[in-house]
Amino acid sequence: MRKRSPAAERHAELIHIALMEAAPAGLPLKRLMGACELSQYQTRSGLAALRDMCGEREWPPLIWTREAGYHFAASxxxxxxxxxxxxxxxxxxxxxxxxxxxxxxxxxxxxxxxxxxxxxxxxxxxxxxxxxxxxxx
Missing domain, CATH: 1.10.287 (Helix Hairpins)
Incomplete structure (x- = not known):
């Protein structure tokens, strides 16, 4: 597994919290950036780290759809x-x-x-x- 920076892990944790609060609805990228107060770069690196963390921690997979934005797969x-x-x-x-x-x-x-x-x-x-x-x- 690729090593993540501590900053990317912090960003992933912020994104995880924001998505859990929005669940079951998702958040488009811009709203996710605003909810976490992160730049686009920070949000994207946090999303990549969060995908890895989902696999490591056996959380539901993080996906993106046009309709819901970023969210955890529900079914x-x-x-x-x-x-x-x-x-x-x-x-x-x-x-x-x-x-x-x-x-x-x-x-x-x-x-x-x-x-x-x-x-x-x-x-x-x-x-x-x-x-x-x-x-x-």
Missing amino acids: EQELEAWERVWISEKLTQFRRMITGTLAPHLALYPTSRWANYLSTQIRAVEASLEMAASQTS
């Missing part, structure tokens, strides 16, 4: 929906990397060991993400 269905959206976004990023960078690399240097290795690995990750992002369980 398994909500968490699964959020995970599918997150995975779908990563799948899009992988596909853009393949078509925008890796494919041109292979076109320029078809015998490149690195590009061929990377293509094989990324295609495997792409297939796994595609299955995880699908709507069927």
Whole structure:
């Protein structure tokens, strides 16, 4: 696990308190910043630290949705929906990397060991993400 600064942990604790007070509703970033009296940078580093702390302390996962802002996942269905959206976004990023960078690399240097290795690995990750992002369980 990555080491966190004491400041990030303090910010995470402030954010945790603010979100618990707002529960079950969440808080958009700007309102969360105001509630904790933190800058945008401090809030974002606190959110990252809080995500780690949630895993370490077995708290409900911290998620962000357009409708509620930052909040703790309230149900398994909500968490699964959020995970599918997150995975779908990563799948899009992988596909853009393949078509925008890796494919041109292979076109320029078809015998490149690195590009061929990377293509094989990324295609495997792409297939796994595609299955995880699908709507069927």
